[in-house]
Amino acid sequence: MSTINEEGVALPSAEPGAGGRAMPLWLTIAACSVPMFMVALDNLVVSTALRTLAVKLDASSTDLQWFVNAYVLSFACLLLTGAALGDRFGRRKIFLGGIVIFTLASIGCGMADTAGQLIFWRVVEGFGGAAVMPLSMTLLGAAVPARRRSLALGLWSAFSGLAIAMGPVVGGAVVDGLAWQWIFWINVPVCAVAIPLVIFVLGESKVPDTHLDLLGMVLATAGLVAVVWGIVNGQQDGWSSGRILGAFVGGAVLLLAFLVWQRRAAHPLLPLKLYRARAFVLTNLVSASMYFGVFGSIFMLSQYLQIAPHRTPLHAGLLTLAWTLMPMVIAPVAGLLTDRVGGGRLMALGLFLQAIGLAWINLAASADTPYSHLVGGMVIGGAGMGFVFAPTASVVLASAGPRHQGQASGANTTVREIGGALGVAVLSTVFARNGSYLGGQQFVDGLHPATWVGVCVVVAGGICALFIPRDVSPPAELAEEADGAAREGAKTAGLRSVASASD
Incomplete structure (x- = not known):
């Protein structure tokens, strides 16, 4: 059974953590931050290890760019979709799914024998990261009372800062003293800690009466893929080349179509009222x-x-x-x-x-x-x-x-x-x-x-x-809109309570 908190967000009362029992602030922050730390660290570590990867995998300069850009492309272009899936199906559920996908893809990266295999698994890592990163902040915002939210986000940001700090150091240490595969395998023990922590500490949260904007997802993802692809290849191909200009024009057309659709969609992926x-x-x-x-x-x-x-x-x-x-x-x-x-x-x-x-x-x-x-x-x-x-x-x-x-x-x-x-x-x-x-x-x-x-x-x-x-x-x-959702949710919860009492 779901309850509606004072802010209009549905919280299943039977779940542990935020929905069932009070958790220490530091434990809630850790549950939201450890997976985010894993995702942020991995990208920075790869950048430090590029020269080693070039030798070990006989990678070309183009391959080296795609070791980084393949992740950036899938990650950046699916962030909106990851957040929308969390709102619809449950933020904790999609968050956990993202952690699992990211970790399995990290194992695939560590077992790669060729540059092509590594690039493929880096794309899959981006899929998982796109679910983890935005939902990390959203879950923390839902789990912490408003009066303590700024403090919690400050400590959450410190974890992000730690990932930035450790990326070059971990990458350098792995390159100098261990096999390059460890820059990916290190995610396995982090995942082993993160998953039970998330399950035990965080309660489920999602937005009531949410529907997926499938056309919006397709238009936004395709437009962002075109734009980001043009950005990451602009320096190599030349900013005035036909491929790059075509990518930017195509991306702009798709994103414009996305904005037009968002004005008409009953349940938009990105409500333009935010702007x-x-x-x-x-x-x-x-x-x-x-x-x-x-x-x-x-x-x-x-x-x-x-x-x-x-x-x-x-x-x-x-x-x-x-x-x-x-x-x-x-x-x-x-x-x-x-x-x-x-x-x-x-x-x-x-x-x-x-x-x-x-x-x-x-x-x-x-x-x-x-x-x-x-x-x-x-x-x-x-x-x-x-x-x-x-x-x-x-x-x-x-x-x-x-x-x-x-x-x-x-x-x-x-x-x-x-x-x-x-x-x-x-x-x-x-x-x-x-x-x-x-x-x-x-x-x-x-x-x-x-x-x-x-x-x-x-x-x-x-x-x-x-x-x-x-x-x-x-x-x-x-x-x-939030007030209306809260009133409707409270009314629905009340009717369910009456029905349960009658039964």
């Missing part, structure tokens, strides 16, 4: 700009630390900890401050700190810069990331309302991933036009203009964040 919330729109712009500028720049920085001067992958990964560990420290603090200060102000602070950090590193970078001259910029940039993660999650959930949190989370994660893919592609293109990998000085010649592009995009995102209102609430239409 009447200024906070939601601006927060998506913040996410896209941060991932474009920061993750594109970190992609270049991680290579710079291996080239100028030459360092092993493990050594370079350890040096990035000055940057990547900071979100673990700052994100919980930012979560505590979000309700008091306002998410937009914290996001703006974070993005401006990131711009300062990137500019510092870029001005100091040379073919033989001592690490001590770079570490200050890394610390400032990493602190900036911590000030963005938790407020972004809080504002997205608050601006959508409980009934549409899954859809809002899926939309925000999609924008974020596309921003990151575009940042890596654009900054790599700027780098290739100005420098090369032939030596330290040649790399720095390309690094400087590419990083300045990242700085400009991050500053633009900070300006957008300044206009996010301090008090965030869903648009009037969504609030009325």
Whole structure:
């Protein structure tokens, strides 16, 4: 039997965890965060191990790109679908399914003998990750009382920061000391912990009276596949090539058809009413700009630390900890401050700190810069990331309302991933036009203009964040819709209770 909480979300009372017994906050956060950590870590680890994979699998440069891009493509393009399936069939159920698919695909990656097999299993990993990532945040938002949500999201963001921190280190350690297969097999013990934790701690949650928008799923997925494919291949094929332009035009047509359909659909995959919330729109712009500028720049920085001067992958990964560990420290603090200060102000602070950090590193970078001259910029940039993660999650959930949190989370994660893919592609293109990998000085010649592009995009995102209102609430239409669902759900639950008593 289902009950309806005060926010209009159905919670089966017979389930353990949030629906049956009170759980400690830290255990709820762990249940939502451990699977998300696994998904985020795996992608970063693969990027660090590319040179080893090239030798062990006799992979071409195109294969190496697809070891990363195959996952990005399936992951980014199915996030909306993963969130919608969770709303319809149960968020915990789809979350668990995503964990299982991701782990089985990781085993397939570890057993791959050829580049083609690895690319195939990376695509399947993306399917699982697309269910895990958006539902992780949505399940946490449903399981934690509103008064403690910002703190919980701050701690959840710290797990995300830990994945970012450990990715280069774990990748370097595996490449230097273990077989490359361990970058995938490491997910098996994580899954063994995550599945019972999720079952025991989290209660089921889903949106009542939800229907799948199948046409919307097809149009959104096809359009995103075309756009993301164009982004990840733009640097290699040339941004003005016929294939890339055709992908962008085809993707734009499909996404336009998707938007037209969403205006007419009785049960849209992505309610366009969400975009009447200024906070939601601006927060998506913040996410896209941060991932474009920061993750594109970190992609270049991680290579710079291996080239100028030459360092092993493990050594370079350890040096990035000055940057990547900071979100673990700052994100919980930012979560505590979000309700008091306002998410937009914290996001703006974070993005401006990131711009300062990137500019510092870029001005100091040379073919033989001592690490001590770079570490200050890394610390400032990493602190900036911590000030963005938790407020972004809080504002997205608050601006959508409980009934549409899954859809809002899926939309925000999609924008974020596309921003990151575009940042890596654009900054790599700027780098290739100005420098090369032939030596330290040649790399720095390309690094400087590419990083300045990242700085400009991050500053633009900070300006957008300044206009996010301090008090965030869903648009009037969504609030009325949630109230109506809550009343209808309460009425239905009452009738069921009467019927049960009569029986």
